Amino acid sequence: MAQISLYVDEALLKKIEHAAARENKSLSKWVTDQIKSKIDPVYPMDYENLFGSVADSSFARPEELSYQNDTTRETL
Secondary structure (H helix, E strand, O other), X not given: OOOOOOOOOHXXXXXXXXXXXXXXXXXXXXXXXXXXXXXXXXXXXXXXXXXXXXXXXXXXOOOOOOHHHOOOOOOO
């Protein structure tokens, strides 16, 4: 398996260590998972084909609200 060296400052290292500890993962596993989440597709295959597939009247666009009902704001 390939290895990568990362150079990070102490503050970032502490954040990474805390995040990995919260998920009960090693630093290497946590960093690998973060990289994969940025590279690999997050949604299942054909997810985009679901757009518009729900026929339900509750998904209608709401009426535009009037600004007359808005709260008066103070002048800065």
